[in-house]
Amino acid sequence: MRLRRSRCLTCYWHEGAFVVHPHPHGTSMELHPAAAEILTAFDEWSTPDEAAGRLGHLTPDTIEEAVAALVDAGALLAQGSTAARRDELIAGQWGAWMPEASFFHYATSDVYDGHPAGDAPAPPDGEAGDPAGAEAPAGPLPPLFTSHPAAPRVLLPRRPAELRTPLGEVLYDRRTHRDFTGAPVSLDTLAALLAAVFGPVDFIDCGRGALYRRTSPQGGSRQEIDAYVGVLGVSGLSPGWYHYNGLLHALELLSEGFTPQDAAHLCADQSWAARPAFFVVLAARLERMSVKYPTPRAYRVCLLDAGHLGQTFALTATALGLGPAQTGAFRDSAVAGRCGLDNTGHTPLYVLAAGHPEPEARDAPPPAGVAAFEATTLVAP
Ligand SMILES: Cc1cc2nc3c(=O)[nH]c(=O)nc-3n(C[C@H](O)[C@H](O)[C@H](O)COP(=O)(O)O)c2cc1C
Known part of the structure; x- marks a missing residue:
């Protein structure tokens, strides 16, 4: 099986742990930082053996164990799989906005799915009627209004x-x-x-x-x-x-x-x-x-x-x-x-x-005429 690192992957440290966070499919996992090196060896489609050749200082057992965990997490994708095709598609669509925008979008998507009742993060939809689990944490609430009492x-x-x-x-x-x-x-x-x-x-x-x-x-x-x-x-x-x-x-x-x-x-x-x-x-x-x-x-x-x-x-x-x-x-x-x-x-x-607006705006765009419409694809052919 040939594997490649997901294009939609962000790694970071959180609360002292090294986290490998593939998105939108996959789950974030706390791993040993050596996982980053192993992921680097899967820059292009490679078998675990080929990757191991680039990771001479790690034992085959360590690599095998890490590869299994990274496949499970969705950080390594199998060639020809649906997940790999979708990964390419997302990378193509988000393009230069990756990784910042796509990570924020997907890492905060579907957060209300798959949580047992009472475990779901509260949807910000009002104080009343929030589902179980939406209890506001105890403790003092911040002031409603910002004030600068010392300012004139x-x-x-x-x-x-x-x-x-x-x-x-x-x-x-x-x-x-x-x-x-x-x-x-x-x-x-x-x-x-x-x-x-x-x-x-x-x-x-x-x-x-x-x-x-x-x-x-x-x-x-x-x-x-x-x-x-x-x-x-x-x-x-x-x-x-x-x-x-x-x-x-x-x-x-x-x-x-x-x-x-x-x-x-x-x-x-x-x-x-x-x-x-x-x-x-x-x-x-x-x-x-x-x-x-x-x-x-x-x-x-x-x-x-x-x-x-x-x-x-x-x-x-x-x-x-x-x-x-x-x-x-x-x-x-x-x-x-x-x-x-x-x-x-x-x-x-x-x-x-x-x-106060100028009645005759210099910078206002002109209405679109024939030439503009000729240069425009209104609907996909
Ligand atoms: C979130 C947002 C950001 C915008 N940023 C800019 C900007 O940086 N510079 C600018 O000249 N116009 C900016 N605009 C104005 C848009 O160009 C404008 O809304 C658009 O051309 C449509 O024209 P209209 O607002 O007159 O309907 C922004 C509009 C929005 C909603």
Whole structure:
């Protein structure tokens, strides 16, 4: 039998043990670190004897035993097997995203299958109605709101957003804007937007205390995402970085000074990013989610939560007459630094922006015409 190392394989140390973790099929196994060397010998299809020839210093018994364990775990695949074909397919599909993206995706997939009742990780689907095994671990819960008591504060105006534009209009008017007039956004407008997107709407009893809800659905109502505001042009606010304290409806000044050049730099040198009036960095405080959901799958929910907030931000900004923008391309460590985050348990996920949009956007893509459609495969032939 000829064997090859799975292309979809990640090895790491966890709690002192060396772990060989094939995905999506296969199981993670704690093995002696010599397993890494044995796996290296199966870079290409080889029989165990051929591999043993490359591993002269290991005894045949050690190799035989390790090969059996690695085959069982799915780390070594048999030539011509279904698993080997699927492994090739996955490696081809995920391509340059491997191993980071595919490992996270598959290692956190199917986590609700095959667990005896009561052993399954809790799906992050709300405090009520979680299945057996979803009991929140005992111990103190982290604070619901982030606060910077020592920071100078601006209590924001409390005039609620005028959101009377029909939903249909807002939905179809929403566009990503990259051209802005440069006119400052009023403090009233920024305050209304922050309250509508990030402020608490109501409080619910989760059985162990209160949680709050926002206008966006958020996994388990954990509200792990905080909003940090980078101000370039907002009347009444000096340029700088602020934290939005949703409990107090206040901006807490973290650092003074912020320039259009700095904004573009933070957004991976995208030129449009020098033009919005303000930015909102969505940063996850992981502990708020992980204290309830120890499964690493819950990190997916943090990303989904950020997407929900991003969409609510875009729609609300549109309804308020602003042009929204967003980017996943930003300098993570530098953005974290501007927000005063240590970037360990409190880390930026998404960067949003808005300003008064130019009526005639220079950077807007033209509508697709005949030439564009000619160059496009609409459906597989
Ligand atoms: C998660 C996400 C990340 C994005 N990142 C960028 C970006 O880095 N730079 C950019 O110019 N636009 C970015 N966009 C905007 C998209 O290019 C835009 O949404 C898309 O072209 C469709 O246009 P529309 O938003 O006007 O419908 C991003 C959008 C989303 C949802």
